[in-house]
Amino acid sequence: SGRCRVQVAALCRGALARALRMLRGRVCVRSTHSFVFSECTHGNARSVLETFDLYADTHPSLCIGPQTGEALDEAVGRVRPCRVLELGTHCGYSSVRMLRLLPPAGRLVTVELDPLTAELGEEIILVAGFKHSQFQVLTSSSAEAIPTLRSLLELNRGTGEGLNLVLMDHDPERYLPDLLALEREELLCPSGCSVLLIHRNRRAGDRGGILGHVRARPDCYSVESELQFMTEIFYQQESTKENK
Numbered sequence: 001s002g003r004c005r006v007q008v009a010a011l012c013r014g015a016l017a018r019a020l021r022m023l024r025g026r027v028c029v030r031s032t033h034s035f036v037f038s039e040c041t042h043g044n045a046r047s048v049l050e051t052f053d054l055y056a057d058t059h060p061s062l063c064i065g066p067q068t069g070e071a072l073d074e075a076v077g078r079v080r081p082c083r084v085l086e087l088g089t090h091c092g093y094s095s096v097r098m099l100r101l102l103p104p105a106g107r108l109v110t111v112e113l114d115p116l117t118a119e120l121g122e123e124i125i126l127v128a129g130f131k132h133s134q135f136q137v138l139t140s141s142s143a144e145a146i147p148t149l150r151s152l153l154e155l156n157r158g159t160g161e162g163l164n165l166v167l168m169d170h171d172p173e174r175y176l177p178d179l180l181a182l183e184r185e186e187l188l189c190p191s192g193c194s195v196l197l198i199h200r201n202r203r204a205g206d207r208g209g210i211l212g213h214v215r216a217r218p219d220c221y222s223v224e225s226e227l228q229f230m231t232e233i234f235y236q237q238e239s240t241k242e243n244k
């Protein structure tokens with residue numbers, strides 16, 4: 001019974017730790033949202049981003065922040081994507097960063113697992129001045145969202161259409177399975193798609209095994225750049241490459 005008590009105590013500690021983590025996550029979302037909502041100039045995406053950065057100067061924050069944000073801006077400016085997928089909306093910081101740089105026909109689908117976070121993130125994107133014709137927030141896990149994207153984005157198979165940019169900042173454990181699902185569903189644009197992976201700690205050094213997958217498939221993948229907090233991989237189907 002001694003061992004049983006120890007096991008019960010360990011279970012309780014695990015449950016408590018999980019509950020605290022969730023609570024902290026929610027506190028972070030609520031306080032980030034209310035700070036940005038009350039301090040920014042509504043309708044002004046730049047002011048929204050500056051207010052997020054101001055908040056992160058003095059509070060813990062899950063947003064990618066200005067440094068990685070600039071690397072993201074550079075990628076969006078270079079790719080000029082028409083169709084963007086973001087996994088992990090959180091409060092909408094990276095969504096706003098990308099939306100402000102999309103070409104006029106550009107559209108963003110962003111996926112957030114937590115319903116409260118999705119709601120608050122969506123509100124911030126609207127506050128920044130973007131319209132539902134430009135973006136959509138899906139409240140679901142990435143695994144559930146991916147199979148719905150073809151009809152949502154009105155993509156027809158075999159027409160060469162697809163996502164031009166994917167930003168993964170949800171859960172490094174999901175990076176590889178979600179990339180495999182995007183491949184399986186033929187959602188990556190055959191003529192080229194940049195996949196940006198955010199990594200925040202050393203443990204995510206192998207980006208959840210995704211780099212192994214990419215390096216084993218040189219026919220359709222290359223590693224474009226590996227920055228401190230962001231890795232860019234490029235997908236292109238061999239048949240669309242010139243002068244092979």
Ligand SMILES: C[S@@+](CC[C@H](N)C(=O)[O-])C[C@H]1O[C@@H](n2cnc3c(N)ncnc32)[C@H](O)[C@@H]1O
Nearest residue numbers: 063064088090093094112113141142169170171
């Ligand atoms: C680090 S935050 C994203 C930060 C955001 N890119 C930014 O810069 O503001 C990660 C978010 O992903 C969400 N998330 C975690 N696992 C997920 C999954 N499997 N599918 C969708 N969202 C997920 C979390 O709820 C959290 O809000």
